[in-house]
Amino acid sequence: MQTPFNFGRTVKSECFTNREQEIKKLASNFQNKINTTIISPRRWGKSSLVEKVAGQVKSKTLRVITIDLFGMRTEEEFYNALANAVIKSTSTKTEEWLELGKKFLKTITPKFTLEMGEKQNMSMELDLDAIKKYYRELLDLPEKIAKEKNIEIVICIDEFQNISTFNDHIAVQKRLRSVWQHHEHVTYCLYGSKQHMMMDLFNKQSNPFYRFGELMYLPKIAEAKWVSYITKQFSKTKKEISSELALKIAQAVKCHPYYVQQLAHLTWINTDKKATEAILKQSTQELLEQNAILYFKETEELNNTELNLLKAIVKNEKQLSSKETIQKYKLGTSANVIKAKNTLIQKEIIDISQGNAEFIDPAYELWFMNNITL
Numbered sequence: 001m002q003t004p005f006n007f008g009r010t011v012k013s014e015c016f017t018n019r020e021q022e023i024k025k026l027a028s029n030f031q032n033k034i035n036t037t038i039i040s041p042r043r044w045g046k047s048s049l050v051e052k053v054a055g056q057v058k059s060k061t062l063r064v065i066t067i068d069l070f071g072m073r074t075e076e077e078f079y080n081a082l083a084n085a086v087i088k089s090t091s092t093k094t095e096e097w098l099e100l101g102k103k104f105l106k107t108i109t110p111k112f113t114l115e116m117g118e119k120q121n122m123s124m125e126l127d128l129d130a131i132k133k134y135y136r137e138l139l140d141l142p143e144k145i146a147k148e149k150n151i152e153i154v155i156c157i158d159e160f161q162n163i164s165t166f167n168d169h170i171a172v173q174k175r176l177r178s179v180w181q182h183h184e185h186v187t188y189c190l191y192g193s194k195q196h197m198m199m200d201l202f203n204k205q206s207n208p209f210y211r212f213g214e215l216m217y218l219p220k221i222a223e224a225k226w227v228s229y230i231t232k233q234f235s236k237t238k239k240e241i242s243s244e245l246a247l248k249i250a251q252a253v254k255c256h257p258y259y260v261q262q263l264a265h266l267t268w269i270n271t272d273k274k275a276t277e278a279i280l281k282q283s284t285q286e287l288l289e290q291n292a293i294l295y296f297k298e299t300e301e302l303n304n305t306e307l308n309l310l311k312a313i314v315k316n317e318k319q320l321s322s323k324e325t326i327q328k329y330k331l332g333t334s335a336n337v338i339k340a341k342n343t344l345i346q347k348e349i350i351d352i353s354q355g356n357a358e359f360i361d362p363a364y365e366l367w368f369m370n371n372i373t374l
């Protein structure tokens with residue numbers, strides 16, 4: 001029987017749980033033309049949420065387009081992908097595609113290639129120099145098409161922080177913002193997995209995307225929701241788990257969506273009929289072993305102060321810069337502590353939540369507790 005849990009891919013219907021409020025909010029933003037930026041630590045469910053909402057709101061008059069900036073290296077590549085995606089998802093037939101391309105990209109004169117096969121696949125190739133020169137035309141393409149066809153378009157861009165790896169990226173951001181802010185029929189949803197880069201892009205007053213739209217901080221999924229989800233998935237597949245044990249799964253990985261799914265999956269695999277405490281323990285061990293190479297590497301790359309600071313954090317020390325903590329964990333000076341803290345934040349190993357430093361990755365925290373002499 002196939003596992004009823006899913007991790008590592010965006011989650012669809014049966015594996016998707018909770019998020020009622022976020023779905024409502026994002027759907028309403030899509031329908032009311034409010035640009036949104038979604039920020040959360042890694043693997044908390046940004047892409048899954050956007051996919052879910054996109055599926056819900058899309059209609060004949062509201063098109064949702066998703067573009068992933070992962071692996072894109074240049075501004076031109078991005079414009080090319082954007083134009084292709086826009087044309088593809090707003091036209092149903094090949095002829096229409098050609099027509100739209102020709103009509104709205106006059107100065108750029110795209111080359112069209114048609115792949116024959118089971119599904120005719122058309123792609124548009126744009127001349128690099130022309131893209132550079134006429135980028136405005138490309139950026140305005142969705143707005144023009146939306147007007148012409150009397151539709152609204154939502155453009156969702158995943159891994160948006162990648163934009164800051166483009167050459168002269170501040171200029172690129174300025175260009176995007178200056179065009180996008182005039183769009184009346186196109187709404188943008190920007191999100192990405194590098195939390196700090198995203199925060200810099202959208203939260204720094206000096207950056208072009210400052211206050212571009214509504215910032216949505218995605219929370220974790222609550223314990224109670226996980227309990228009902230996990231017990232339901234077990235019973236659906238003719239296995240059993242008590243609510244108490246399901247709660248322990250969620251708590252072991254601090255409700256981190258990816259890890260809850262992974263740990264629930266391992267527990268499910270190891271369970272014949274009814275999950276037990278011993279099975280959960282073994283499954284947790286397996287989870288840590290599966291990720292151990294990564295954690296070793298991450299730990300090896302730390303300097304002494306960073307490592308010692310993590311020890312203090314894992315021990316729940318609150319006053320990291322206090323004399324006692326510095327002495328107890330051999331942190332040197334308070335300037336060292338600040339520096340190490342900032343590096344750990346930059347590396348996305350820790351985060352500050354309500355004034356307290358905490359591990360971002362709950363499984364790494366568990367592994368750290370078990371494997372590093374404290």
Ligand SMILES: Nc1ncnc2c1ncn2[C@@H]1O[C@H](COP(=O)(O)OP(=O)(O)OP(=O)(O)O)[C@@H](O)[C@H]1O
Pocket residue numbers: 006007008009010011015016017018019040041042043044045046047048049192193194257258259261262
């Ligand atoms: N609503 C949800 N219900 C159940 N599980 C979820 C949900 N959202 C996310 N997950 C779990 O978390 C994993 C990561 O989800 P997703 O890829 O959507 O996150 P992300 O924030 O886009 O990650 P990244 O930061 O790596 O881009 C999924 O594979 C799934 O296991």
Ligand SMILES: [Mg+2]
Pocket residue numbers: 046047048158192193
């Ligand atoms: Mg994602």
